[in-house]
Amino acid sequence: xxxxxxxxxxxxxxxxxxxxxxxxxxxxxxxxxxxxxxxxxxxxxxxxxxxxxxxxxxxxxxxxxxxxxxxxxxxxxxxxxxxxxxxxxxxxxxxxxxxxxxxxxxxxxxxxxxxxxxxxxxxxxxxxxxxxxxxxxxxxxxxxxxxxxxxxxxxxxxxxxxxxxxxxxxxxxxxxxxxxxxxxxxxxxxxxxxxxxxxxxxxxxxxxxxxxxxxxxxxxxxxxxxxxxxxxxxxxxxxxxxxxxxxxxxxx
Amino acid sequence: xxxxxxxxxxxxxxxxxxxxxxxxxxxxxxxxxxxxxxxxxxxxxxxxxxxxxxxxxxxxxxxxxxxxxxxxxxxxxxxxxxxxxxxxxxxxxxxxxxxxxxxxxxxxxxxxxxxxxxxxxxxxxxxxxxxxxxxxxxxxxxxxxxxxxxxxxxxxxxxxxxxxxxxxxxxxxxxxxxxxxxxxxxxxxxxxxxxxxxxxxxxxxxxxxxxxxxxxxxxxxxxxxxxxxxxxxxxxxxxxxxxxxxxxxx
Numbered sequence: 001x002x003x004x005x006x007x008x009x010x011x012x013x014x015x016x017x018x019x020x021x022x023x024x025x026x027x028x029x030x031x032x033x034x035x036x037x038x039x040x041x042x043x044x045x046x047x048x049x050x051x052x053x054x055x056x057x058x059x060x061x062x063x064x065x066x067x068x069x070x071x072x073x074x075x076x077x078x079x080x081x082x083x084x085x086x087x088x089x090x091x092x093x094x095x096x097x098x099x100x101x102x103x104x105x106x107x108x109x110x111x112x113x114x115x116x117x118x119x120x121x122x123x124x125x126x127x128x129x130x131x132x133x134x135x136x137x138x139x140x141x142x143x144x145x146x147x148x149x150x151x152x153x154x155x156x157x158x159x160x161x162x163x164x165x166x167x168x169x170x171x172x173x174x175x176x177x178x179x180x181x182x183x184x185x186x187x188x189x190x191x192x193x194x195x196x197x198x199x200x201x202x203x204x205x206x207x208x209x210x211x212x213x214x215x216x217x218x219x220x221x222x223x224x225x226x227x228x229x230x231x232x233x234x235x236x237x238x239x240x241x242x243x244x245x246x247x248x249x250x251x252x
Numbered sequence: 253x254x255x256x257x258x259x260x261x262x263x264x265x266x267x268x269x270x271x272x273x274x275x276x277x278x279x280x281x282x283x284x285x286x287x288x289x290x291x292x293x294x295x296x297x298x299x300x301x302x303x304x305x306x307x308x309x310x311x312x313x314x315x316x317x318x319x320x321x322x323x324x325x326x327x328x329x330x331x332x333x334x335x336x337x338x339x340x341x342x343x344x345x346x347x348x349x350x351x352x353x354x355x356x357x358x359x360x361x362x363x364x365x366x367x368x369x370x371x372x373x374x375x376x377x378x379x380x381x382x383x384x385x386x387x388x389x390x391x392x393x394x395x396x397x398x399x400x401x402x403x404x405x406x407x408x409x410x411x412x413x414x415x416x417x418x419x420x421x422x423x424x425x426x427x428x429x430x431x432x433x434x435x436x437x438x439x440x441x442x443x444x445x446x447x448x449x450x451x452x453x454x455x456x457x458x459x460x461x462x463x464x465x466x467x468x469x470x471x472x473x474x475x476x477x478x479x480x481x482x483x484x485x486x487x488x489x490x491x492x493x494x495x496x497x498x499x500x501x502x
Binding site: 001003004005006007009010013054057058061062071090091093094095097098115116117118119120176177178179180181 | 278282283284285286287288289290291292293296298300303368372375398399401402405406408409410411412413414444446488490
């Protein structure tokens with residue numbers, strides 16, 4: 001039976017700021033690559049991170065509504081252009097009418113193909129990244145180009161020091177197993193390895209990302225697929241990426 | 253089990269139907285708060301207090317159903333949680349008891365657990381009622397259902413979007429203006445609007461108004477065309493043309 005987790009979980013919180021995981025729906029064709037959606041709230045305003053495709057939308061909408069009036073969702077951040085990231089765009093525009101879409105300038109021309117021929121409120125993120133104000137928080141879109149998409153961003157939340165890492169940290173769970181937080185890093189690394197070797201293009205892109213990310217003060221890394229890294233596992237994950245060989249086109 | 257039992261009474265419109273969903277073990281497995289893992293058929297719960305203190309355990313979920321209610325024993329490696337749900341005339345009574353370490357972390361979380369499970373069962377009961385209603389409902393009633401609107405949107409394209417300063421009573425004349433530019437081009441047109449005063453959803457078929465839904469400050473007006481005159485304010489209007497000829501296909 002496909003896994004479903006209907007209830008959200010607060011990953012980090014400080015005062016009127018929270019970083020919230022929004023539950024899980026599994027479709028058989030995902031082959032264990034389950035998608036995570038997140039909501040950041042600050043001072044009564046919200047931003048959705050990779051809100052996902054059509055079949056997860058009702059759960060995302062309902063769980064967001066538990067925390068904040070959907071009208072107060074001011075933005076949706078898209079790491080890249082894949083359907084499990086942007087697929088619900090049309091629903092998003094109707095049910096979160098004040099949300100502005102943030103996506104790499106490379107992918108804006110693709111969005112009308114999701115049915116949005118008019119009225120799309122988009123901020124094109126330039127290659128060097130940008131800052132996104134939500135409530136009183138200043139979030140930062142961090143370049144993660146080519147990982148795995150040519151126009152790719154992560155989002156850094158400096159209030160609770162969470163890095164939303166998109167596809168970096170993705171893991172493929174075996175059937176019947178899922179966990180939100182990584183505990184046994186060595187065991188979890190085995191679930192991450194095939195994805196990172198195949199979906200990432202080369203070590204050079206990874207090294208550029210590692211240089212950027214090491215400048216950030218990070219308590220938590222929250223990926224779009226797989227499980228969340230906290231505490232010492234943040235450092236272990238970055239070190240694991242540093243040592244990862246045989247990535248993408250490097251193997252050709 | 254420990255002496256301290258947490259009890260919560262939640263009023264629901266259909267207690268018997270709600271209890272039927274609470275007898276569904278998969279509801280507890282998928283909707284219990286604090287769920288952070290699933291392994292070998294067991295659930296992993298991580299309770300938190302004040303975001304500083306935690307207690308985590310791996311639980312087998314054992315259900316026992318009886319005529320007057322349902323009982324779940326969450327048998328953990330270090331702790332046990334017992335949840336019981338019973339229906340009364342107008343509500344579901346849920347109780348929870350905890351036996352294990354760090355009770356001062358777990359017990360304050362139990363009322364949230366009971367509330368969440370009852371509300372999830374209530375939502376599923378509502379959805380079941382809605383599904384029946386959806387098959388027989390008129391278009392105004394269907395516009396009130398998020399599930400139906402989302403299905404319609406997934407088969408539509410957004411053809412017009414604008415922010416309009418809508419005076420009270422101005423919505424009808426605004427819609428009339430749409431006729432020339434949009435309604436003649438598409439057999440099915442869906443129009444939605446949101447302002448500080450509320451939201452509206454309109455459905456046109458062959459150029460004629462086929463359904464209306466207005467929500468003003470939380471009050472719903474289903475099929476009440478007069479309510480359109482109450483809508484006002486700076487409004488984000490979106491107009492969609494459906495690619496479907498037959499809405500029964502939704």
